[in-house]
Amino acid sequence: MSVKGLERAIQNLNSLSRLIVPEATAKALNRMASRTISQGSKAVAKEATVDDNRKKGLPVRLVRQRSRLRKARHDRPVASIKINRGNLPAIKLGTARVRLSRKKGARNGAGSVLKIGPYTFRNAFIQQLANGRWQVMRRVGQARYPIDVVKVPLETPLTVAFTAISKRLIESDMPKELSAALKNQLRIHLKR
Known part of the structure; x- marks a missing residue:
C-alpha cells in the first residue's frame, strides 16, 4: 500500500x-x-x-x-x-509664543507666561546658548542663582x-x- x-x-x-x-x-x-x-x-x-x-x-x-x-x-x-x-527639551514641543505681564512692579519679564503649543511655562524665556541652539530657560531660584534649560523628564x-x-x-x-x-x-x- x-x-x-x-x-x-x-x-x-x-x-x-x-x-x-x-x-x-x-x-x-x-x-x-x-x-x-x-x-x-x-x-x-x-x-x-x-x-x-x-x-x-x-x-x-x-x-x-x-x-x-x-x-x-x-x-x-x-x-x-x-x-x-535623556530628558526632552521643552523647545521641541512646538512653536513658542510669549504672553507678557503688564503688572506694575513686574520687571525683567517676571510673571510672563511662555506658551509652547498647548503647554505653558511660567517665568520662562527663550535664549540662544553659546553652542548656537535655542532653548527654553528658567531661573532656578533667586535672581543671583543661575538659569537652567526647561526639560520634560x-x-x-x-x-x-x-x-x-x-x-x-x-x-x-x-x-x-x-x-x-x-x-x-x-x-x-x-x-x-
Missing part, C-alpha cells in the same frame, strides 16, 4: 532550506520589537507630565523618534532597541514602560508570532 503524494512530501522535506527556522525567528523578533516600540511610545506619551501644567501627555512622534531598532537577521537572531532616555517613564511592555509581549505574543512566521516561511519554500 503506497501513500498518495509520499514522494512529493519527501522531496519537499529534502528541499527545505536550513535557513527557514532562523529567518522565521528573525521576522518574529523584528515584529515583536517594532510592536514594543509602538506600544511603549504610546504609553509614555500618554502618561508624561510637562512642567507644572494641567495638560498631561506629549505628542507620540516625539517619544517614538527617541528609539531606534536594530533588526534581527538569520545569522544574528537578536533584535535590539536603543532608547534615548522621560528617563523613568521610558525605562519602566519599555521593560514592562517587552516582557509582557514576549510572554503573550511571541509563541503566536513564531508559529505564524514559521508557517509563512514553509509556505514560501514548499512546492505545491
Whole structure:
C-alpha cells in the first residue's frame, strides 16, 4: 500500500532550506520589537507630565523618534532597541509664543507666561546658548542663582514602560508570532 503524494512530501522535506527556522525567528523578533516600540511610545506619551501644567501627555512622534531598532537577521537572531532616555527639551514641543505681564512692579519679564503649543511655562524665556541652539530657560531660584534649560523628564517613564511592555509581549505574543512566521516561511519554500 503506497501513500498518495509520499514522494512529493519527501522531496519537499529534502528541499527545505536550513535557513527557514532562523529567518522565521528573525521576522518574529523584528515584529515583536517594532510592536514594543509602538506600544511603549504610546504609553509614555500618554502618561508624561510637562512642567507644572494641567495638560498631561506629549505628542507620540516625539517619544517614538527617541528609539531606534536594530533588526534581527538569520545569522544574528537578536533584535535590539536603543532608547534615548535623556530628558526632552521643552523647545521641541512646538512653536513658542510669549504672553507678557503688564503688572506694575513686574520687571525683567517676571510673571510672563511662555506658551509652547498647548503647554505653558511660567517665568520662562527663550535664549540662544553659546553652542548656537535655542532653548527654553528658567531661573532656578533667586535672581543671583543661575538659569537652567526647561526639560520634560522621560528617563523613568521610558525605562519602566519599555521593560514592562517587552516582557509582557514576549510572554503573550511571541509563541503566536513564531508559529505564524514559521508557517509563512514553509509556505514560501514548499512546492505545491
